[in-house]
Amino acid sequence: MDHRATPEEIQRVVDTISDMGYGAKPMPGRQRTAIGLVGNDGRVESARLAGLPGVRELIKVSQPYKQVSREWRDEDTLVDIGNGVVIGGREVVVIAGPCAVEGREQILDIAARVRDAGASALRGGAFKPRTSPYSFQGLGPKGLELLAEAREETGLAVVTEAVEPEGVALVAEYADVIQIGARNMQNYPLLKRAGRSGRPVLLKRGMSATITELLLAAEYLLSEGNPHVILCERGVRSFDTRTRNLLDLTAIPLVKSLTHLPVIADPSHGTGVRDKVTPMARAAVAVGADGLIIEVHPNPPEALSDGAQSLYPEQFERLIRQCGPIAEAIDRSLARLPETVGSAGHF
C-alpha cells in the first residue's frame, strides 16, 4: 500500500481479497502497510486489486519470507553504521574487538589497535549470554559506557549485543549496531523490540538454523519497520568436535541470492580455533562476504571468555594484510576509516 493509504483503503483491499476467496494478511510496517495475499493459486485477478485506491504495487512473492526477499526488493540494501561506513556495498567492512568488554584499559587499548590495523567498527559484549550461570556475564551498563568512550577516541562504530527485550532501549542508546546473538535468533520478542529500535541490527544465524529460518528471523525485524539488517554466518553445529562450529561459507552466496540484505562472516565463532580464523577470514572474503567480525584481545590467554578463538593484535594485523589482496582479487576492497575520524566524536 502507499504510505499515505488510509485505514479505510487498507480495509477495502483486505475485503476485496477475501471476496475473491483468498486470505488477506496485513503486514504493517513503519513506512507502509503491506498486505499479504495467502493461497494465491495463480488465478488472482491482479487488475482488480491494482486499481483500488491506496495500492502502490503488486508484488508476487513465492517464499515464506517476504520483505527480506530479492523478489520484494532486488537492489542490495546498504546499511550505514553511523561513522560514514556502509555495509553491503563494494567495500568489505571489518568489525573487530574482544568477546567481552572487561575494563576501561582493555577496551580502549584494543579499540585503538584494531582501528589502526584497519577495522571500521568495534565489537565487544557488555551483556554476555553464557552457557553456565557461573561464567562472567559482562559488565552491563558500565560496559556500554566504555564502548561509547572507545568510539569517541577511535571513530569506530560500536556493535554490541542486546540479550532481552527490556534491554534493547539501553543498548540502542549506546550502540551503532545492535547485535542479536545466535542463541537469540528465534527470540521473537527481542527481535520485535530490536526491529523498533531505530538502530541497524546485526542478526547472527542460530546454531542449527536453516537458511529459511534465518531469513524468517530477519523478516521479524523488517516487519517491524527496520530495513537496516545485516545477517551473519557464524558456523553451525556439526558432528566433529575438533572445531567449535562448522563455518558454512556456502551460506553466504546462497543467502545473498535470496535476500537483498548484506551478509558478513564470523570466523572466530565459526571455527573456535585461533589459528584457523585468518584462513577462514580470507575464504569468507573470497566467497563474497560483505564484512567480517573478528574477536581480538590484547591478551587472549587471560580473556574472560572465548580466549581460545581470540586473535592477538599482531595476528589481526596480519589478517587484514592478507584479506586486502583477496578483496582486490574480486574487485572489492577493505573499508578504511577516514584518517580524520577519531576524537571527532559520534553523537
Place this chain on the structure above:
Amino acid sequence: MDHRATPEEIQRVVDTISDMGYGAKPMPGRQRTAIGLVGNDGRVESARLAGLPGVRELIKVSQPYKQVSREWRDEDTLVDIGNGVVIGGREVVVIAGPCAVEGREQILDIAARVRDAGASALRGGAFKPRTSPYSFQGLGPKGLELLAEAREETGLAVVTEAVEPEGVALVAEYADVIQIGARNMQNYPLLKRAGRSGRPVLLKRGMSATITELLLAAEYLLSEGNPHVILCERGVRSFDTRTRNLLDLTAIPLVKSLTHLPVIADPSHGTGVRDKVTPMARAAVAVGADGLIIEVHPNPPEALSDGAQSLYPEQFERLIRQCGPIAEAIDRSLARLPETVGSAGHF
C-alpha cells in the same frame, strides 16, 4: 553454606579458599548460598573448610553444572504440579492438549476429552513463538484466562509457555507449570525470571543442544532458587527431513543418570508426524520417561499450528490404552487424576 550463614561467614569461606590458592565462586540461591571452589586439583584441605562457621557441607562436583547434578543431590526430585499430581516418582504423568489455545470452545472441549482419557495436565500455548512473523502468535492473556477456566472445569494442571522475561509474572499467575520452549532454552534472562517465579518449570531441550547445555540451562533455574524443574526431550535437528526432529530417547536414561530432576518426552514435536506419535510415546515410557507431553486437537486439519503432528482425540485415547501396559511392564503406572477432582477448583 547453612541457610543461616551470615555474609561475614560467607566472606570468610571465600577468603579461605583464595588463601588456599583456589578460585571461590559464591552461588547465592533462595535457600542458601553455595560456594563453588574452582580449580580443585584433589589436594584441597577439606577439614580446614568444613570447620569454618556457617559451612553446612562439602560437596565434590566434577561437572560444569552443580546443583542439577546427582553428585549434588542423589535422590530423585519430585515436582508437584499443583493438582495432587507429582512428576518424577513411580507414576508416569501425561500432559496433553492443543499446540495453541484457539478459543473457549476448543480448549474446554479438548481439556475434558484428554482428562477423561487419562491426562493429568493440560498443555496449550497462549503465547506462541512462531518461525514466521505472519503466523498465528497465540491469544495472549485471553488464552491464559481460558486455560484457567479449563482447569476449573477439569482439575487438570495447566502447563503453558512464557516467551519473554517481562511475561513470566503474568504466566505464573495462571499456570501451574511454566514452559520454556526449545527456542528459548538458552534465553538466560527468561530462565532467570522463571527461576524466581515460584512455579515449577518445564524446560525443553533446544533444537541442537547437547546434554551438558541442557543441564546448564536447568542450572540457571536452580541457581535462582527454583528446584522444581522438569526436563523435556523433544527431538533434535537431524539431516533427514522425513521427520520434523529426531527424538533422542537415549537422552532420557542418560539425563536421568546425571541429574536428580525428572525427564519427560514430547513425541509430538519429536516426530512431527501424527502416526508416529503413539509408537514413540510407547517407546518413551519403555525407556523410563517420567511423563509425556502430547499434542491433541479436536480437529487437527483445522489447527492454527502444528496440525500435522496433533492427534485426534480418539488417537489419544488409544495412546493412553497402549502406554498403560508398557508402564506396568516396567513396574510403573500412568498417573490418574482422582475422580473427585474437577469442578473443585484450584486456587
Place this chain on the structure above:
Amino acid sequence: MDHRATPEEIQRVVDTISDMGYGAKPMPGRQRTAIGLVGNDGRVESARLAGLPGVRELIKVSQPYKQVSREWRDEDTLVDIGNGVVIGGREVVVIAGPCAVEGREQILDIAARVRDAGASALRGGAFKPRTSPYSFQGLGPKGLELLAEAREETGLAVVTEAVEPEGVALVAEYADVIQIGARNMQNYPLLKRAGRSGRPVLLKRGMSATITELLLAAEYLLSEGNPHVILCERGVRSFDTRTRNLLDLTAIPLVKSLTHLPVIADPSHGTGVRDKVTPMARAAVAVGADGLIIEVHPNPPEALSDGAQSLYPEQFERLIRQCGPIAEAIDRSLARLPETVGSAGHF
C-alpha cells in the same frame, strides 16, 4: 513380467513403452523381470501394456525405490533365518553375541549363555572393518568355522558380516544371515554380490544415511533377486558425543510404513554405552521393532573391540526379562528356540 516371459516378450514391452514416449528400464530379478516405466505423467495407456503377452501385472510406484516399497508388495516379508525362526512376524527375534569372534572358548561360551537366556541367533564378526589399520581385524575364516561350531552346539542361527565382494561366497557358506555393516551400506558391489548369495541379508543403516538411501541400498539386494532382507537401525551420527551414535527409533515405524521388509534395532552401536543398551532395547520393542541385535561378551573389559557397549551375560539375561513383558504389552512375544534344538545340527 510373468516368470515365463520370453526375451522377445520383454523386448516388445520395452519397445511399446518407448513408442509411447516414456523410458523403459528392465529390472531383471531372479524370479521375473520387472520393467520400470520412467517419466509416467499419469497419462500412460495402461490397457495397451496390460494386454501384451507375458505381462503379469501393472504396478504404480511413486518412490525412487521400487521392489522394497509397500506399493510393490503390501504384505510383510517374513525372513526365515534357517533354524525355524522367522523375522518379520509376530515374534520379536533377539540376535546376540560378541562384537568379534575372539577364540573357540569365548564364542562357544557366550553362544550357550545367550541361547539359554533367550536369543535365537548368534552375532559375531570374523571379518571386522576397523577405523584404524592397527586394530584387531578379526580371525577371518577361522572365525567362520568357530561360528559354525557354535551353531552346531546351540541351534542358534549365525549372523556375521561380509566386508568385500570377493568374501561373500565364503561367508555365505558358513552364515545363516550375511550382515552388511553400516560403513558398507552404500558399497554397491558388495550389495550386488550379497543379493546373489542365496542367503538372507541383514542390512545396517549407514552412519548418516537417510531413510530413502537405506531403502535404495536394500533395493540393490532385491533387484538382484534376493527378497530376504532385514533392515537394521543402529544409530546415526549426531552432534553430542556423549553417546557413540543417536539411535533413531522413529525410523522403525517410519521404515515399516514404507517397506514390507522387517526392521530390527541395534541398541549396542546405537548408544555405545553399556548401561543404556537395556532401556533402549525396551524402547525398540515398544516402538515395534521386529528384532534386536545385542552385543554380549563373557568379559567386556577384555573384549578386543566394542567393550564399552557390550553387556555382561547377566545384563543380557535381565534385558530379555525386561523386554518380554514389553513385547506382551503390544501383543507380541519374544521368539524362543524350541527346546529340542541344540546339538541337532543345522546343515
Place this chain on the structure above:
Amino acid sequence: MDHRATPEEIQRVVDTISDMGYGAKPMPGRQRTAIGLVGNDGRVESARLAGLPGVRELIKVSQPYKQVSREWRDEDTLVDIGNGVVIGGREVVVIAGPCAVEGREQILDIAARVRDAGASALRGGAFKPRTSPYSFQGLGPKGLELLAEAREETGLAVVTEAVEPEGVALVAEYADVIQIGARNMQNYPLLKRAGRSGRPVLLKRGMSATITELLLAAEYLLSEGNPHVILCERGVRSFDTRTRNLLDLTAIPLVKSLTHLPVIADPSHGTGVRDKVTPMARAAVAVGADGLIIEVHPNPPEALSDGAQSLYPEQFERLIRQCGPIAEAIDRSLARLPETVGSAGHF
C-alpha cells in the same frame, strides 16, 4: 626400523618392547617396517630401544594415526600425478571434467576444453557408485579406455574412481590417480588394495566422517606402503537441504596442520548447486587448498549424473580466471600444463 633391518632384528625389537611390558605392533611398509609401541606411559626407556641393531629412529606419536601425521613426517608430501604436475607444492592444481564418462565425443570434447582453460588433470567416472540401482552406473572398462585416449590427446593426467577391490588393478592400469569416493572412505579392503596399487590415491572424506576418521582411512593407504595420497574435502551432511552437502572449508587448514599430505577441495559435490561452485572454489583457494576438483560438462542439463552441479565450460573458464588472482593474493599460482604437452602421450 632401518630399511635394511632383518626379520631377526625386527623380532628382537618386538621382544624387547614386550619384555618392557608394552605392546609391540609391527607396521610393515614398502620401504621399511615401523614398530608401534602401544601403551606408552611416558616411562619407556628409549635408550634401550634406540641401541638395538636395525633401529633407525624413535618417533613419539600421540595420535591414533601414525604415518600420516606431521609428527611422523614434518615436511609436506608432494604427489606427482604423472604429467609433470605435482600436488602439494606452491602451485594449486585444478582437476576438472564430467561426473561420468558418457561417450567418446563427450570426454574428448570436455578434456580439450578444460585443458585449454587451465586444468592439469581430467576427472571422469568409468565406474559410478549410484544411490539407486536403476541409475546409470558408468561405461566400465570402455570408459577407462576413453579416458586414456583423452590423456593422449590433451596431456591431462587421469583421475578416476575404483569402486571395489577386484577392480583396482584395472583402474590402476589406466589412471594416473585412483579416486576413492566418499561412500568408500571406510571400505577397508578397497583402501588396502589401492594402497598396494603403485598409483597415487585421491581419498575423499566420507559424508559424515570426522577428521580423525579421514586420517585413519589415509593411514590404511600409507600402512600398505603408498605414501602418494591426496585428501579431498567434499562436503559433509548437514540439516539444511538447500545445498547437497556442507563444504567444510575449515577442514582444509585443520587437516594440513595434522598431516603432511596435500588436501584439495571439491566444491561441486560440496555445494551441489552450479552457481555456488565458483565462489566456493575461490574460497577454497583462499583458505589454502592444494587443488580443486570441479565437475564440468559440455551440456549439463543432459548429463547422465550430477547435472545440477556441473559447470558449463564457459563457467569453468571464468572460475579459472577468478581463482588465479586469489592464488596470487596468497603467494601461490594455478598450475599450468606445459604448452608442449598434448599429443606427446603418457605411457
